[in-house]
Amino acid sequence: MTLVTLRGLGFSYGEPLFSNLDFTLSKGDRVGVVAANGRGKSTLLRCIADTAEPTSGDVLLARGLTIGCVEQHLPSSLAELTFRQAVLDAMNAADAESESWRVDVLLETLEVPEPFRDRKLSELSGGWQRLVLLARAAVNDPDVLLLDEPTNHLDLARIDRLETWLNALPRDTALLVSSHDRAFLDTVTNRTLFIRPDRSESFSLSYSQAKAALDDMDQFEEKRFQEDLKTARKLRHQAAKLKNIGINSGSDLLLTKTRQLKQRAEDLEEAARPAHRERSAGRIRLGNRGSHASVLLTLDGLEIVAPDGNPLFTTGLLRVHRGDRIALMGPNGCGKSQFLSRVQKALSDPETIFPGIKATPSLALGYLDQALVGIPDATSPHSIICDHFDIGDQRARSLLAGAGIAIDRQSGPSGRLSGGQKARLAMLVLHLSFPNFYLLDEPTNHLDIEGQLALESELKVHEATSLFVSHDRTFIRSVATRFWRVDNGRLRECEDSESFFEAAIEDGGGA
Numbered sequence: 001m002t003l004v005t006l007r008g009l010g011f012s013y014g015e016p017l018f019s020n021l022d023f024t025l026s027k028g029d030r031v032g033v034v035a036a037n038g039r040g041k042s043t044l045l046r047c048i049a050d051t052a053e054p055t056s057g058d059v060l061l062a063r064g065l066t067i068g069c070v071e072q073h074l075p076s077s078l079a080e081l082t083f084r085q086a087v088l089d090a091m092n093a094a095d096a097e098s099e100s101w102r103v104d105v106l107l108e109t110l111e112v113p114e115p116f117r118d119r120k121l122s123e124l125s126g127g128w129q130r131l132v133l134l135a136r137a138a139v140n141d142p143d144v145l146l147l148d149e150p151t152n153h154l155d156l157a158r159i160d161r162l163e164t165w166l167n168a169l170p171r172d173t174a175l176l177v178s179s180h181d182r183a184f185l186d187t188v189t190n191r192t193l194f195i196r197p198d199r200s201e202s203f204s205l206s207y208s209q210a211k212a213a214l215d216d217m218d219q220f221e222e223k224r225f226q227e228d229l230k231t232a233r234k235l236r237h238q239a240a241k242l243k244n245i246g247i248n249s250g251s252d253l254l255l256t257k258t259r260q261l262k263q264r265a266e267d268l269e270e271a272a273r274p275a276h277r278e279r280s281a282g283r284i285r286l287g288n289r290g291s292h293a294s295v296l297l298t299l300d301g302l303e304i305v306a307p308d309g310n311p312l313f314t315t316g317l318l319r320v321h322r323g324d325r326i327a328l329m330g331p332n333g334c335g336k337s338q339f340l341s342r343v344q345k346a347l348s349d350p351e352t353i354f355p356g357i358k359a360t361p362s363l364a365l366g367y368l369d370q371a372l373v374g375i376p377d378a379t380s381p382h383s384i385i386c387d388h389f390d391i392g393d394q395r396a397r398s399l400l401a402g403a404g405i406a407i408d409r410q411s412g413p414s415g416r417l418s419g420g421q422k423a424r425l426a427m428l429v430l431h432l433s434f435p436n437f438y439l440l441d442e443p444t445n446h447l448d449i450e451g452q453l454a455l456e457s458e459l460k461v462h463e464a465t466s467l468f469v470s471h472d473r474t475f476i477r478s479v480a481t482r483f484w485r486v487d488n489g490r491l492r493e494c495e496d497s498e499s500f501f502e503a504a505i506e507d508g509g510g511a
Contacts, residue, residue, distance in 0.1 A: 001027050003065055003144055003174055004048060009057035011043050016197040018044065021057065023193060023202060025144065027172040032185040032207050034178075035195035036281045037420030037448040041178035044195060045069065045146045048176065068137030069146040074129045079122040083112060083132050086121055090136035106135055111161055126153030134162070145169075147177045151184050152445070156329065156471045156504045163187045180448050182207055183473040225274045235265035282404020282424040284451055286366075286458040288465075289436040293360035295319050296437050296465055297343075299491075302356030304335040304342060312338065315356065315491040318484070320437075325459060326467045327476045327497075329504045330486025336469050339491075340369075340441050343467070347439070366435030368426055370442035370469075375422050375429075377415030381405050384414065384425065389432045403428045419446035427455070440468035444475050473501060 002024050010019035017040030025031060035041045046052035048059055049069045061067075078086050087103045088096060095102075107117055110131055121129055130153050137145060151159050159181075166175065166188045179185055185192070185207035192210035193202045201217070203210040239261035246254030297320035304312045312335030320326065330336050346354035347365040368374075375384065385396045400410050403424045405417065414422060423446035430438070438459070444452045456478045459466060470476055476483075476497055483500040484491055494500040 001062070003027060003062045004176075005058075005060040006048075007058045007060065009044075009047065009059065010055045011040060011047065011052070012055045013043075018195050018200055019056070019198055021195075021200050023200075025174050025176060027143075027174060029191055030166075030175045030177070030189045031191040031193055031202075032177050032179065032189035032210075033193050033195060034185070034207065034211075034449065036450055037446075038281070038418055039197075040195045042072065042148050045148055045176060045178060048144075049146055062143075065144065066140060066142045067144045067146060068140065068142035070130075070133045070137045070148060070150055072148050072152065074121060074133065078132075080120055082118050082120055083107070083124070083128070083135075084117045086132050087135045087139055091139050095140075103135075103139060106139055110135060110165065127155060127158055130154055131158070142173070144174045144176065147175065147179070149179055150177065151179060151181045151471075154471065155331075156473070156501065157331075159184060159471065160505045180444075180452065181472065181474075182449060182452075222274065228268050228271070232265040232268045235261045235268070239265065281420055281448060281450060283402050284424060284427045284447075284454040284458060285431045286427070286438070286455075286462055286464060287431060287434050288462040289364050289434050291322055291360065291362040291436045291465075293362055294322055296322055296360050296363050297347075297467075298358040300356055300358070302339075302342070304339045306335065306338065311489070313486050313489045313491055318491065318493070320465065320467060322465055323463050324465055324467075324482055325479050326482045326484055327480035327500070328467060328469045328484045328486075329471075329500065334486040336486065337441065340439060340467075340469065344439055347437070363437050364433070364435045365437055365439060366430045366433050367439045368430060368441060368443055370445055372422050372426050372446075375414050375426055378413055380411050381414055381417070381425050382410045384429065385432070388429065391432070399428060399432075400425070420448060420451065423447055424451065436465060438464055438466035438468070440466060440470075442469055442471070444470060444472045473497075476500075 004025040006021050006023040009021040009023075011017045012019075033041050033044060043052055047054045049067055050059070051069075078089075081089060084103060084107065087106065088100055091099070091103070112131065116124065116128060121132060124132075130150065134147075134150060150162060154162065163184065169175075175188065177185065177189060189206050191202060191204050192207050194200060194210070194214055201214055203213050205213060239258045242254050242261065243258040245251070246258060299315040299318045301317070302315040304314070306312055328336060328339075342354070343357060344365070344367050346352075346357040347359055347363060348367075350359065350361070381400050382396055385391070385400060386393065389396075391399070397407065397410060401407060405421055405425060409417065409421070414425065417425065443455060447455065452472070452475055456475060458464070459479050480497065483494040483497060485494055485500060485503055487503070494503060
């Protein structure tokens with residue numbers, strides 16, 4: 001049974017995000033919606049939820065359809081409600097009084113700890129706020145769930161629980177999921193919709209298989225386009241030869257044939273369509289200054305403590321060798337952020353002795369924190385680059401444009417940039433710093449799939465030594481060569497990525 005029908009749907013914001021989109025969502029469909037940052041995923045979900053008006057076309061819903069929508073950000077109106085109150089507030093008014101027990105069942109299913117249920121949302125982390133939005137959308141047993149970046153701020157254990165919960169939903173429940181998490185999409189979806197400005201494409205396949213099919217289709221379209229242009233050129237060449245012969249011989253038949261060949265060439269050129277070329281959201285380039293030292297960093301009994309002074313974990317003796325790419329994971333609150341901050345401070349101040357941390361003199365640090373505090377909202381992208389690097393105005397503007405920041409955005413406050421643009425600006429700062437050791441905290445948080453692939457490639461191609469925190473399983477599998485995990489107050493090494501992930505899920509935490 002068809003639940004949602006999109007007919008010729010389009011939305012333009014200065015330029016088309018998508019157009020002439022025909023699509024149906026039926027019972028049991030689990031659809032991943034994929035596009036680059038700012039290319040229409042959230043807008044499409046809002047059009048279906050009737051919170052945005054499409055520029056053209058129609059959204060047709062089955063009679064009596066109920067939709068649950070999980071947006072990316074917590075509304076400020078909910079901040080002072082407790083977890084349980086926020087979910088109860090989302091229930092249908094007719095059911096809220098007599099069936100409030102459903103809230104407790106849902107919170108139990110989502111494994112929300114009892115102490116968290118009565119805490120205000122403003123006091124909870126971004127991960128728990130994401131779960132309350134999910135619970136609000138699910139509490140009325142909707143026919144369709146719209147999920148906009150549902151894994152944002154979730155650690156690996158909670159992503160695993162979310163996947164399990166979604167896969168256990170009634171078979172008739174339909175999902176429409178916007179996400180850049182490739183492993184998540186492969187686990188929970190059975191169809192994929194790629195949003196494009198002119199010709200969006202859908203496949204009855206999960207993301208990885210669908211992306212391979214899309215690439216094959218684009219290659220075929222490009223080959224056919226080039227062949228059509230080649231044929232048109234041959235027809236024009238033949239027409240030119242016949243025209244000369246016709247003029248010299250005075251043959252009206254040959255001149256008529258010439259016009260026919262030219263018309264065929266024009267028709268072919270008009271009908272030929274090039275393959276879709278994704279407009280890049282901006283380049284990501286890194287680098288590697290290199291070092292003759294075989295060991296760049298040594299940790300020996302480094303003690304990490306919470307801001308209140310409580311001990312969190314110690315490192316024992318661990319070394320970071322040249323070319324290592326080390327993924328770090330551990331339960332929420334175990335001290336990963338404090339650890340990265342401690343290492344960053346030590347490497348940024350080589351004149352001060354930090355017990356438990358020893359770096360080679362040739363180490364040059366490149367640091368990226370997940371909050372992007374190195375990109376102040378009040379400072380313009382142009383000032384950030386020119387104040388830190390002596391490269392001149394024109395070069396700075398060219399590099400910013402290449403990173404996806406248009407000229408009209410370069411002199412305004414960085415706070416007006418999207419999350420993806422700020423991440424690419426931070427990556428540009430890293431590139432210009434030309435480090436030989438990267439310390440990265442959730443580097444894929446704000447990047448679309450294109451950006452994630454570019455970052456993976458840069459780290460591997462340049463054999464850049466790096467230590468990073470991430471919950472992105474695909475990114476970790478692609479990039480990491482070593483795996484560290486905080487476990488019972490110690491920083492330990494895992495043998496491979498799969499044992500790394502299994503341990504993170506078992507201990508209830510992740511990146």
